[in-house]
Amino acid sequence: MSTMSDIEWTEMTWNPTVGCTKVSPGCKHCYAETMAKRLHGMGMHGYENGFQLTLMPERLLEPLERRKPTVYFVNSMSDLFHEKVPFAYIRKVFDVMAEAKQHTFQLLTKRAARMARFCRGIDVPPNVWLGVSVENRKYGVPRIDVLREVDVFIRFLSIEPLLEDLGEIDLTGIQWVIVGGESGRKARPMNPIWVDGIKRQCDDANVAFFFKQWGTWGADGQKRSKGANGREYQGQLWDGMPELSGAI
16 A cells, blocks of 8 residues: 655655565665565565565555645565566556656666666656666666666656765766665665765756765764764755656
């Protein structure tokens, strides 16, 4: 079912699939996998298979049942472009998003190539934003070029967890960048200098910048709770977003 979200850059989550498999270092401490195991233990419907990829067709129409314009993060507990999700099913998800014109839908993937292949055969609705995860240079940065191939109104990058200095990145055609550190007991630290480089490049390219969190490691390099480290960067909150395209 669709639920209100505590993710800072969205309002609700909608999971027409659940479960996933790891493809790159950003997946190592997957929050969704941890949550799925917890929900499985609670006997929650949809998680009978734990974190195995599972299609949830009974959830497809949920956004159509909500009239209030809402920002949805699609598949917070999965990856819609996973290799085991048939294109026919992905098309059903896109058909619902196209019909629910009052909403804005944010799709994020680590499987950029499969997303690009799917999108070559369709017109992406203007209320759908497409993004890729960018955790490091080897796996993450190449996804940006693939994302740029897709004809879509809003392209965004989720640079979380930021695992290393990304160096100079090409932000041509990118409208939004989210940056954040990793959270959890085994979280890997994020160096503030890495964030500085991304923020500078966003400013130079006039790209909206959203700082989501420090995570488990604070700006001072000390390990503490995510809440204690907070969201302030350079002494303030950075909540930049593109203009919502789904509202009518």
